[in-house]
Amino acid sequence: MHEDRRDKNLRRRLTSWVDGEREPKDQTLFVMEQRPPRRARQTEEEFERKDRDRLQKFFNWYPAAAAVICLVMVAVLLIAVMNMPGFGQADNPINNEVSDRYLKHGREETGSENAVTAMIVGYRGFDTFGESCVMFLAVAAVMILLAREEHRPADADTEEPEEERADLILEQAARPLIPFMLLIAAYMLLHSETTPGGGFSGGTLLGAGLILTSAAFGAESAQRLLSRRQYSAVRTFGLLAYGLLYGAYIFIGANGLQNHLTRLFLLLDLAVGLVVACTIYGFYALFSRGRI
Protein backbone atom coordinates (compact mmCIF):
# COMPACT_ATOMS: atom_id res chain seq x y z
CA MET A 1 0.00 0.00 0.00
CA HIS A 2 2.70 2.37 1.11
CA GLU A 3 5.05 1.19 -1.63
CA ASP A 4 2.37 1.63 -4.17
CA ARG A 5 1.76 5.18 -3.23
CA ARG A 6 5.41 6.10 -3.39
CA ASP A 7 5.66 4.44 -6.74
CA LYS A 8 2.74 6.41 -8.05
CA ASN A 9 4.17 9.56 -6.62
CA LEU A 10 7.46 8.89 -8.42
CA ARG A 11 5.68 8.27 -11.67
CA ARG A 12 3.72 11.43 -11.35
CA ARG A 13 6.84 13.41 -10.69
CA LEU A 14 8.59 11.82 -13.63
CA THR A 15 5.78 12.52 -16.04
CA SER A 16 5.47 16.05 -14.86
CA TRP A 17 9.21 16.47 -15.29
CA VAL A 18 9.06 15.01 -18.79
CA ASP A 19 6.22 17.32 -19.65
CA GLY A 20 8.32 20.18 -18.49
CA GLU A 21 6.02 21.24 -15.72
CA ARG A 22 8.65 21.43 -13.06
CA GLU A 23 12.41 21.72 -12.78
CA PRO A 24 14.39 18.87 -11.23
CA LYS A 25 15.35 19.56 -7.70
CA ASP A 26 18.57 21.46 -7.46
CA GLN A 27 20.92 19.10 -5.68
CA THR A 28 24.04 21.19 -5.33
CA LEU A 29 23.27 22.32 -1.85
CA PHE A 30 22.49 18.80 -0.84
CA VAL A 31 25.88 17.56 -2.12
CA MET A 32 27.65 20.36 -0.33
CA GLU A 33 26.02 19.34 2.90
CA GLN A 34 26.96 15.71 2.47
CA ARG A 35 30.63 16.41 1.96
CA PRO A 36 32.72 15.41 5.01
CA PRO A 37 34.29 18.30 6.84
CA ARG A 38 37.70 19.21 5.59
CA ARG A 39 40.50 17.91 7.73
CA ALA A 40 43.15 20.10 9.14
CA ARG A 41 46.25 20.43 6.94
CA GLN A 42 48.93 17.81 7.56
CA THR A 43 52.06 18.97 9.18
CA GLU A 44 55.32 18.74 7.26
CA GLU A 45 56.71 15.88 9.34
CA GLU A 46 53.58 13.87 9.09
CA PHE A 47 53.55 14.27 5.35
CA GLU A 48 57.19 13.28 5.06
CA ARG A 49 56.73 10.26 7.26
CA LYS A 50 53.77 9.10 5.23
CA ASP A 51 55.68 9.59 2.04
CA ARG A 52 58.59 7.56 3.33
CA ASP A 53 56.26 4.85 4.53
CA ARG A 54 54.68 4.68 1.13
CA LEU A 55 58.06 4.45 -0.59
CA GLN A 56 59.15 1.76 1.87
CA LYS A 57 56.00 -0.22 1.21
CA PHE A 58 56.56 0.14 -2.50
CA PHE A 59 60.11 -1.15 -2.21
CA ASN A 60 58.91 -4.04 -0.09
CA TRP A 61 56.44 -5.40 -2.54
CA TYR A 62 58.21 -4.31 -5.71
CA PRO A 63 60.62 -7.28 -6.14
CA ALA A 64 57.90 -9.85 -5.55
CA ALA A 65 55.54 -8.14 -7.95
CA ALA A 66 58.25 -7.74 -10.55
CA ALA A 67 59.19 -11.41 -10.30
CA VAL A 68 55.56 -12.43 -10.64
CA ILE A 69 55.12 -10.21 -13.69
CA CYS A 70 58.27 -11.68 -15.27
CA LEU A 71 57.17 -15.24 -14.64
CA VAL A 72 53.67 -14.63 -15.93
CA MET A 73 55.03 -12.99 -19.06
CA VAL A 74 57.47 -15.81 -19.71
CA ALA A 75 54.70 -18.35 -19.18
CA VAL A 76 52.39 -16.59 -21.60
CA LEU A 77 55.13 -16.28 -24.19
CA LEU A 78 56.08 -19.93 -23.76
CA ILE A 79 52.51 -21.01 -24.34
CA ALA A 80 52.41 -18.84 -27.44
CA VAL A 81 55.71 -20.26 -28.67
CA MET A 82 54.55 -23.84 -28.12
CA ASN A 83 51.73 -23.23 -30.54
CA MET A 84 53.94 -21.75 -33.20
CA PRO A 85 54.49 -23.65 -36.44
CA GLY A 86 57.60 -25.79 -36.45
CA PHE A 87 61.05 -24.38 -37.00
CA GLY A 88 62.42 -24.27 -40.50
CA GLN A 89 59.45 -25.59 -42.46
CA ALA A 90 58.97 -24.15 -45.89
CA ASP A 91 55.18 -23.92 -45.61
CA ASN A 92 55.16 -21.80 -42.47
CA PRO A 93 52.79 -18.84 -42.69
CA ILE A 94 55.71 -16.43 -42.52
CA ASN A 95 56.91 -17.59 -45.93
CA ASN A 96 54.04 -15.93 -47.72
CA GLU A 97 53.62 -14.20 -51.04
CA VAL A 98 55.53 -11.09 -49.94
CA SER A 99 58.86 -12.82 -49.51
CA ASP A 100 58.08 -14.86 -52.61
CA ARG A 101 57.75 -11.71 -54.64
CA TYR A 102 60.92 -10.20 -53.18
CA LEU A 103 62.83 -13.31 -54.12
CA LYS A 104 61.36 -13.88 -57.56
CA HIS A 105 61.08 -10.32 -58.86
CA GLY A 106 63.61 -8.51 -56.71
CA ARG A 107 66.34 -8.86 -59.26
CA GLU A 108 64.50 -7.41 -62.21
CA GLU A 109 62.68 -4.77 -60.20
CA THR A 110 65.57 -3.40 -58.22
CA GLY A 111 68.63 -4.76 -59.97
CA SER A 112 69.98 -6.32 -56.81
CA GLU A 113 70.67 -10.02 -56.63
CA ASN A 114 70.80 -9.95 -52.86
CA ALA A 115 67.17 -10.10 -51.80
CA VAL A 116 67.90 -8.63 -48.38
CA THR A 117 69.55 -5.58 -49.91
CA ALA A 118 66.75 -5.32 -52.44
CA MET A 119 64.29 -5.25 -49.61
CA ILE A 120 66.16 -2.91 -47.29
CA VAL A 121 67.20 -0.32 -49.84
CA GLY A 122 64.64 -0.87 -52.56
CA TYR A 123 61.24 -2.02 -51.42
CA ARG A 124 61.44 -0.69 -47.91
CA GLY A 125 63.81 2.19 -48.35
CA PHE A 126 61.77 4.59 -46.30
CA ASP A 127 62.19 2.24 -43.38
CA THR A 128 65.93 2.52 -43.86
CA PHE A 129 65.57 6.28 -44.11
CA GLY A 130 63.85 6.19 -40.75
CA GLU A 131 66.68 4.12 -39.33
CA SER A 132 69.21 6.60 -40.61
CA CYS A 133 67.24 9.38 -38.96
CA VAL A 134 67.16 7.42 -35.71
CA MET A 135 70.93 7.10 -35.78
CA PHE A 136 71.40 10.73 -36.71
CA LEU A 137 69.21 11.78 -33.83
CA ALA A 138 70.90 9.37 -31.44
CA VAL A 139 74.27 10.94 -32.17
CA ALA A 140 72.74 14.40 -31.79
CA ALA A 141 71.21 13.45 -28.44
CA VAL A 142 74.41 11.90 -27.13
CA MET A 143 76.26 14.99 -28.30
CA ILE A 144 73.87 17.22 -26.38
CA LEU A 145 74.36 15.13 -23.26
CA LEU A 146 78.07 14.48 -23.37
CA ALA A 147 79.86 17.04 -25.53
CA ARG A 148 82.01 19.26 -23.37
CA GLU A 149 82.23 22.94 -23.96
CA GLU A 150 85.47 23.87 -25.61
CA HIS A 151 85.75 27.40 -24.27
CA ARG A 152 85.37 26.44 -20.62
CA PRO A 153 88.12 23.96 -19.83
CA ALA A 154 88.78 25.18 -16.28
CA ASP A 155 86.01 23.19 -14.62
CA ALA A 156 87.26 20.46 -12.34
CA ASP A 157 85.22 17.54 -13.61
CA THR A 158 85.29 18.52 -17.26
CA GLU A 159 89.06 18.54 -17.19
CA GLU A 160 90.64 17.05 -20.26
CA PRO A 161 92.28 13.70 -19.64
CA GLU A 162 95.95 13.85 -20.44
CA GLU A 163 96.80 12.67 -23.89
CA GLU A 164 98.70 9.56 -22.98
CA ARG A 165 100.75 7.59 -25.39
CA ALA A 166 98.78 4.66 -26.71
CA ASP A 167 99.72 1.07 -26.08
CA LEU A 168 102.66 -0.14 -28.16
CA ILE A 169 101.08 -3.52 -28.89
CA LEU A 170 97.84 -1.89 -29.94
CA GLU A 171 99.69 0.52 -32.17
CA GLN A 172 101.73 -2.19 -33.88
CA ALA A 173 98.70 -4.42 -34.33
CA ALA A 174 96.54 -1.63 -35.64
CA ARG A 175 99.04 -0.57 -38.29
CA PRO A 176 98.53 -3.61 -40.56
CA LEU A 177 94.92 -4.15 -39.50
CA ILE A 178 93.40 -0.81 -40.40
CA PRO A 179 94.02 -0.94 -44.17
CA PHE A 180 92.40 -4.35 -44.35
CA MET A 181 89.43 -3.18 -42.34
CA LEU A 182 88.93 -0.23 -44.62
CA LEU A 183 89.35 -2.48 -47.65
CA ILE A 184 86.70 -4.93 -46.45
CA ALA A 185 84.44 -2.05 -45.53
CA ALA A 186 84.78 -0.63 -49.03
CA TYR A 187 84.14 -4.03 -50.53
CA MET A 188 81.01 -4.50 -48.45
CA LEU A 189 79.75 -1.06 -49.34
CA LEU A 190 80.35 -1.45 -53.05
CA HIS A 191 79.22 -5.04 -53.47
CA SER A 192 76.07 -5.22 -51.45
CA GLU A 193 74.07 -6.18 -54.50
CA THR A 194 75.77 -9.49 -55.02
CA THR A 195 77.24 -10.49 -51.67
CA PRO A 196 76.12 -10.38 -48.06
CA GLY A 197 76.79 -7.06 -46.45
CA GLY A 198 75.70 -3.63 -47.45
CA GLY A 199 75.40 -0.17 -46.05
CA PHE A 200 74.93 -1.16 -42.46
CA SER A 201 77.64 -3.76 -42.01
CA GLY A 202 80.09 -1.93 -44.27
CA GLY A 203 79.45 1.32 -42.46
CA THR A 204 79.95 -0.34 -39.10
CA LEU A 205 83.28 -1.72 -40.27
CA LEU A 206 84.30 1.69 -41.56
CA GLY A 207 83.42 3.18 -38.20
CA ALA A 208 85.37 0.42 -36.46
CA GLY A 209 88.41 1.34 -38.55
CA LEU A 210 88.08 4.95 -37.43
CA ILE A 211 87.69 3.84 -33.82
CA LEU A 212 90.81 1.71 -34.06
CA THR A 213 92.73 4.62 -35.54
CA SER A 214 91.59 6.83 -32.72
CA ALA A 215 92.42 4.26 -30.04
CA ALA A 216 95.80 3.29 -31.38
CA PHE A 217 97.24 6.57 -32.64
CA GLY A 218 95.48 8.98 -30.32
CA ALA A 219 92.65 11.39 -30.82
CA GLU A 220 94.87 13.83 -32.68
CA SER A 221 95.45 11.63 -35.69
CA ALA A 222 91.80 10.61 -35.85
CA GLN A 223 90.88 14.27 -35.82
CA ARG A 224 93.35 14.94 -38.59
CA LEU A 225 91.55 12.24 -40.55
CA LEU A 226 88.09 13.54 -39.73
CA SER A 227 87.79 16.85 -37.98
CA ARG A 228 84.70 17.97 -36.17
CA ARG A 229 83.41 20.10 -39.00
CA GLN A 230 84.07 17.36 -41.53
CA TYR A 231 82.35 14.89 -39.29
CA SER A 232 79.20 16.96 -39.08
CA ALA A 233 79.30 17.62 -42.81
CA VAL A 234 79.69 13.94 -43.71
CA ARG A 235 76.94 12.88 -41.35
CA THR A 236 74.47 15.41 -42.64
CA PHE A 237 75.49 14.82 -46.23
CA GLY A 238 74.87 11.08 -45.87
CA LEU A 239 71.38 11.55 -44.51
CA LEU A 240 70.45 14.23 -47.04
CA ALA A 241 71.86 12.23 -49.92
CA TYR A 242 69.91 9.19 -48.88
CA GLY A 243 66.68 11.13 -48.53
CA LEU A 244 67.03 12.87 -51.88
CA LEU A 245 68.24 9.83 -53.79
CA TYR A 246 65.59 7.58 -52.41
CA GLY A 247 62.92 10.15 -53.06
CA ALA A 248 64.10 10.36 -56.65
CA TYR A 249 64.24 6.59 -56.84
CA ILE A 250 60.69 6.20 -55.66
CA PHE A 251 59.22 8.90 -57.85
CA ILE A 252 61.04 7.95 -61.01
CA GLY A 253 60.73 4.25 -60.35
CA ALA A 254 56.99 4.54 -59.99
CA ASN A 255 56.80 5.60 -63.63
CA GLY A 256 58.38 2.44 -64.88
CA LEU A 257 61.84 3.87 -65.49
CA GLN A 258 63.50 1.85 -62.80
CA ASN A 259 65.90 0.05 -65.08
CA HIS A 260 67.97 3.19 -65.54
CA LEU A 261 68.35 3.51 -61.82
CA THR A 262 69.79 0.20 -60.78
CA ARG A 263 73.17 1.81 -60.22
CA LEU A 264 71.54 4.15 -57.76
CA PHE A 265 71.65 1.31 -55.27
CA LEU A 266 75.36 1.81 -54.91
CA LEU A 267 74.94 5.45 -53.98
CA LEU A 268 72.12 4.69 -51.58
CA ASP A 269 74.22 2.08 -49.84
CA LEU A 270 77.17 4.45 -49.65
CA ALA A 271 74.97 7.12 -48.08
CA VAL A 272 73.69 4.69 -45.46
CA GLY A 273 77.23 3.51 -44.87
CA LEU A 274 78.43 7.06 -44.24
CA VAL A 275 75.68 7.69 -41.71
CA VAL A 276 76.34 4.42 -39.91
CA ALA A 277 80.11 4.90 -39.82
CA CYS A 278 79.72 8.42 -38.45
CA THR A 279 77.27 7.17 -35.84
CA ILE A 280 79.56 4.41 -34.59
CA TYR A 281 82.62 6.61 -34.52
CA GLY A 282 80.68 9.46 -32.95
CA PHE A 283 79.50 7.27 -30.10
CA TYR A 284 83.05 6.16 -29.43
CA ALA A 285 84.51 9.64 -29.56
CA LEU A 286 81.82 11.19 -27.41
CA PHE A 287 81.93 8.51 -24.77
CA SER A 288 85.70 8.29 -24.60
CA ARG A 289 86.74 11.95 -24.77
CA GLY A 290 83.58 14.01 -24.90
CA ARG A 291 84.21 15.57 -28.28
CA ILE A 292 84.48 14.50 -31.86
Next chain:
Amino acid sequence: MLEDILQNRYAVTAVILFGVGFANLMLQQNLLRKVLGFNIMDAAIFLLLASLGYIDGGVAPIVGDRGFDPLYINPIPSGLALTGIVVSVAITAFALALIQRIYRRYGTIELRELLELAKKEDD
Protein backbone atom coordinates in the same frame (compact mmCIF):
# COMPACT_ATOMS: atom_id res chain seq x y z
CA MET B 1 55.54 -31.35 -24.89
CA LEU B 2 59.21 -32.20 -25.35
CA GLU B 3 58.50 -32.58 -29.03
CA ASP B 4 57.10 -29.07 -29.09
CA ILE B 5 60.10 -27.67 -27.29
CA LEU B 6 62.52 -29.35 -29.65
CA GLN B 7 60.46 -28.27 -32.59
CA ASN B 8 60.65 -24.63 -31.56
CA ARG B 9 63.96 -24.69 -29.74
CA TYR B 10 65.14 -21.29 -30.96
CA ALA B 11 61.89 -19.60 -30.06
CA VAL B 12 61.93 -21.21 -26.59
CA THR B 13 65.49 -20.04 -26.08
CA ALA B 14 64.49 -16.59 -27.19
CA VAL B 15 61.62 -16.52 -24.70
CA ILE B 16 63.89 -17.62 -21.86
CA LEU B 17 66.47 -14.99 -22.83
CA PHE B 18 63.72 -12.41 -22.99
CA GLY B 19 62.61 -13.39 -19.51
CA VAL B 20 66.15 -13.11 -18.18
CA GLY B 21 66.54 -9.68 -19.73
CA PHE B 22 63.17 -8.51 -18.48
CA ALA B 23 63.90 -9.71 -14.96
CA ASN B 24 67.19 -7.82 -15.11
CA LEU B 25 65.39 -4.72 -16.28
CA MET B 26 62.85 -4.92 -13.49
CA LEU B 27 64.85 -6.18 -10.54
CA GLN B 28 68.31 -4.68 -10.80
CA GLN B 29 68.88 -1.47 -8.91
CA ASN B 30 71.95 -0.47 -10.88
CA LEU B 31 71.03 1.56 -13.94
CA LEU B 32 73.87 0.08 -15.99
CA ARG B 33 72.58 -3.42 -15.35
CA LYS B 34 69.13 -2.33 -16.36
CA VAL B 35 70.52 -1.30 -19.71
CA LEU B 36 72.27 -4.65 -19.98
CA GLY B 37 68.97 -6.39 -19.32
CA PHE B 38 67.42 -4.34 -22.06
CA ASN B 39 70.15 -5.47 -24.43
CA ILE B 40 69.56 -9.10 -23.53
CA MET B 41 65.90 -8.62 -24.44
CA ASP B 42 67.00 -7.18 -27.78
CA ALA B 43 69.22 -10.18 -28.41
CA ALA B 44 66.30 -12.50 -27.69
CA ILE B 45 64.16 -10.73 -30.24
CA PHE B 46 66.88 -10.88 -32.89
CA LEU B 47 67.26 -14.60 -32.24
CA LEU B 48 63.53 -15.09 -32.66
CA LEU B 49 63.46 -13.09 -35.89
CA ALA B 50 66.44 -14.89 -37.35
CA SER B 51 64.98 -18.28 -36.51
CA LEU B 52 61.61 -17.37 -37.96
CA GLY B 53 63.06 -16.66 -41.36
CA TYR B 54 65.04 -19.88 -41.63
CA ILE B 55 63.96 -22.69 -43.91
CA ASP B 56 65.51 -26.13 -43.56
CA GLY B 57 68.30 -26.50 -46.06
CA GLY B 58 67.78 -22.98 -47.30
CA VAL B 59 70.60 -20.81 -48.57
CA ALA B 60 71.26 -17.10 -48.24
CA PRO B 61 68.81 -15.16 -50.43
CA ILE B 62 71.24 -14.06 -53.11
CA VAL B 63 69.35 -14.82 -56.27
CA GLY B 64 71.81 -15.40 -59.04
CA ASP B 65 71.14 -17.63 -61.99
CA ARG B 66 70.84 -20.56 -59.66
CA GLY B 67 67.08 -20.85 -59.61
CA PHE B 68 65.01 -22.02 -56.73
CA ASP B 69 66.12 -25.60 -56.23
CA PRO B 70 67.62 -25.18 -52.79
CA LEU B 71 65.05 -22.84 -51.28
CA TYR B 72 66.19 -19.41 -50.18
CA ILE B 73 65.55 -18.38 -46.62
CA ASN B 74 63.01 -15.66 -46.01
CA PRO B 75 64.69 -12.25 -46.45
CA ILE B 76 62.11 -10.25 -44.53
CA PRO B 77 63.03 -11.16 -40.92
CA SER B 78 66.67 -10.40 -41.71
CA GLY B 79 65.74 -6.88 -42.71
CA LEU B 80 63.54 -6.45 -39.66
CA ALA B 81 66.36 -7.64 -37.39
CA LEU B 82 68.50 -4.92 -38.93
CA THR B 83 65.95 -2.29 -37.96
CA GLY B 84 65.88 -3.72 -34.47
CA ILE B 85 69.65 -3.64 -34.16
CA VAL B 86 69.80 -0.02 -35.21
CA VAL B 87 67.14 1.04 -32.73
CA SER B 88 68.79 -1.02 -30.00
CA VAL B 89 72.15 0.63 -30.62
CA ALA B 90 70.63 4.09 -30.60
CA ILE B 91 68.64 3.50 -27.43
CA THR B 92 71.61 1.94 -25.65
CA ALA B 93 73.88 4.84 -26.51
CA PHE B 94 71.30 7.37 -25.38
CA ALA B 95 70.66 5.52 -22.13
CA LEU B 96 74.37 5.23 -21.39
CA ALA B 97 74.88 8.93 -22.05
CA LEU B 98 72.05 9.74 -19.65
CA ILE B 99 73.55 7.44 -17.04
CA GLN B 100 76.90 9.15 -17.41
CA ARG B 101 75.28 12.52 -16.86
CA ILE B 102 73.45 11.16 -13.81
CA TYR B 103 76.68 9.82 -12.40
CA ARG B 104 78.45 13.12 -12.97
CA ARG B 105 75.74 14.95 -11.10
CA TYR B 106 74.88 12.59 -8.24
CA GLY B 107 77.93 10.35 -7.95
CA THR B 108 75.91 7.16 -7.98
CA ILE B 109 73.84 5.07 -10.35
CA GLU B 110 72.01 3.00 -7.74
CA LEU B 111 68.31 3.66 -8.13
CA ARG B 112 67.40 3.89 -4.45
CA GLU B 113 70.22 6.21 -3.55
CA LEU B 114 69.28 8.30 -6.55
CA LEU B 115 65.67 8.50 -5.41
CA GLU B 116 66.73 9.65 -1.97
CA LEU B 117 69.16 12.19 -3.37
CA ALA B 118 66.59 13.54 -5.77
CA LYS B 119 64.06 13.84 -2.95
CA LYS B 120 66.53 15.68 -0.78
CA GLU B 121 67.22 17.99 -3.67
CA ASP B 122 63.52 18.63 -4.07
CA ASP B 123 63.18 20.07 -0.56
